[in-house]
Amino acid sequence: MTFADILLTLLQGAGYTLLITVCCYATALVVGLAIAITREMTRAWVSSLLSVFVYVLRGIPMLVLLFIVFFGLPGIGVDVPPLLAMMLSLGLISGAYLSEVFRSSLGAVNPNEVLAAQSMGFTRFETLRLIKLPQMTRFSVPGMVNELTTVLKFSPFAYTVGIPEITKEAMALVATTMRGIEVYIAIGLLYFGIYRLLLVAVRLIEKRYAIPGFAQE
Amino acid sequence: MAILEVNNLVKSYGGKAILDGVSFALEEGEAKVIMGPSGCGKSTLLRCLNLLIEPTSGAILFEGQDVTRPGTDVRALRSRIGFVFQNFALYRHMSVLDNVALSLRKLKKIPRREAEERALHELDRMEMADKKDAYPAALSGGQSQRVAIARALAMDPRVLFFDEPTSALDPIMVREVVTLINRLYLDNVTILCVTHDLSLAKHISDRVVFLDRGKVHAEDNIESLLARDSDPVIDEFFCGDD
Numbered sequence: 001m002t003f004a005d006i007l008l009t010l011l012q013g014a015g016y017t018l019l020i021t022v023c024c025y026a027t028a029l030v031v032g033l034a035i036a037i038t039r040e041m042t043r044a045w046v047s048s049l050l051s052v053f054v055y056v057l058r059g060i061p062m063l064v065l066l067f068i069v070f071f072g073l074p075g076i077g078v079d080v081p082p083l084l085a086m087m088l089s090l091g092l093i094s095g096a097y098l099s100e101v102f103r104s105s106l107g108a109v110n111p112n113e114v115l116a117a118q119s120m121g122f123t124r125f126e127t128l129r130l131i132k133l134p135q136m137t138r139f140s141v142p143g144m145v146n147e148l149t150t151v152l153k154f155s156p157f158a159y160t161v162g163i164p165e166i167t168k169e170a171m172a173l174v175a176t177t178m179r180g181i182e183v184y185i186a187i188g189l190l191y192f193g194i195y196r197l198l199l200v201a202v203r204l205i206e207k208r209y210a211i212p213g214f215a216q217e
Numbered sequence: 218m219a220i221l222e223v224n225n226l227v228k229s230y231g232g233k234a235i236l237d238g239v240s241f242a243l244e245e246g247e248a249k250v251i252m253g254p255s256g257c258g259k260s261t262l263l264r265c266l267n268l269l270i271e272p273t274s275g276a277i278l279f280e281g282q283d284v285t286r287p288g289t290d291v292r293a294l295r296s297r298i299g300f301v302f303q304n305f306a307l308y309r310h311m312s313v314l315d316n317v318a319l320s321l322r323k324l325k326k327i328p329r330r331e332a333e334e335r336a337l338h339e340l341d342r343m344e345m346a347d348k349k350d351a352y353p354a355a356l357s358g359g360q361s362q363r364v365a366i367a368r369a370l371a372m373d374p375r376v377l378f379f380d381e382p383t384s385a386l387d388p389i390m391v392r393e394v395v396t397l398i399n400r401l402y403l404d405n406v407t408i409l410c411v412t413h414d415l416s417l418a419k420h421i422s423d424r425v426v427f428l429d430r431g432k433v434h435a436e437d438n439i440e441s442l443l444a445r446d447s448d449p450v451i452d453e454f455f456c457g458d459d
Binding site: 110112113115116117118119120121122123126130131134135138211212 | 267269294306308320
């Protein structure tokens with residue numbers, strides 16, 4: 001079996017790796033945005049409650065939360081499919097981190113612009129939608145890219161709940177070929193390839209929505 | 218009838234009165250300047266008038282209606298008052314044209330094309346139509362202030378508020394903006410302007426409301442105020458200016 005054969009065999013798991021990454025990251029975006037917006041728009045006690053939620057999630061190891069969801073919940077009669085378990089663990093934890101990225105980006109919006117919008121007659125919600133969120137998204141790009149790579153790098157934990165992603169394929173291949181070095185170097189290259197692919201996609205989106213002079217202000 | 222009448226307006230924070238019984242009136246087509254030392258409550262007063270800050274007590278009659286009463290349509294009130302800020306406060310993620318058209322589209326529900334035509338008209342009035350596709354980061358201070366004024370005028374307000382419109386500008390830009398506001402003044406736009414800038418006050422004001430420690434210390438035309446050598450508060454404020 002050549003190195004190219006190993007790569008091709010492992011590529012069968014790459015689809016699952018991408019699926020896990022995209023699903024978990026989408027969950028993280030929704031959770032992160034929901035937390036950041038709720039903290040921005042509601043009363044202080046709700047924000048405090050959510051900050052505790054974020055604090056706890058950021059402190060739990062991803063694998064522990066995954067096991068709680070996948071192996072723990074069936075004990076109380078709730079069966080969670082593997083991909084959903086990944087979304088409820090990796091997605092939630094990443095969402096907690098992203099909510100902090102979004103929160104600091106919301107804080108970076110010039111308060112005078114917010115005041116100007118309100119002085120025109122825009123409500124708080126309209127100001128959020130029209131002024132704050134578009135700027136927040138652009139300010140958040142570096143943090144969002146960072147979190148995307150984290151989600152990708154944590155995706156191998158999916159093998160522990162039986163999803164045949166790259167790492168699981170690699171382990172099976174090592175067991176049959178005993179060529180650990182080549183196989184693990186090959187999955188390293190594959191992860192790097194996927195990382196570059198996602199990064200190029202993000203940079204294209206960033207470029208598409210870039211505003212002249214915006215980041216330099 | 219006065220467009221705006223302020224009666225005994227009070228704004229307190231933690232028992233400390235920032236505005237302490239301020240009263241004055243603004244007639245249609247009049248330009249009035251609010252001056253006074255730093256911390257005397259000028260900007261707070263302006264923000265109280267369109268309810269960006271809730272007054273503690275007193276009455277604000279806008280076109281005869283007391284807007285401090287519960288049930289006031291704040292959105293309708295604010296859309297009739299144009300507000301130009303010291304730091305321009307242009308939306309950085311939008312082009313110049315979108316900055317001006319946004320309120321027309323979203324608040325007045327005017328279709329995009331018509332809103333952009335009106336926005337372009339206001340930009341043209343401010344000699345900024347050629348910059349319609351530029352973003353705020355590419356504009357000078359004077360150009361930014363022109364766009365901010367166009368944005369306020371686009372809503373066809375009954376009165377235009379300026380909050381220190383020249384204080385963030387260099388002397389050349391100040392002259393440019395003073396000329397511009399003076400043109401609005403000559404066009405009979407009703408103006409209420411908070412400023413430290415004596416040249417601006419000289420150019421645009423019918424009368425000056427001089428605030429000191431939250432109270433109206435004097436209300437007069439600028440020449441008469443400047444002639445009050447015996448008034449220590451006013452003399453100290455204008456000391457050193459021409």
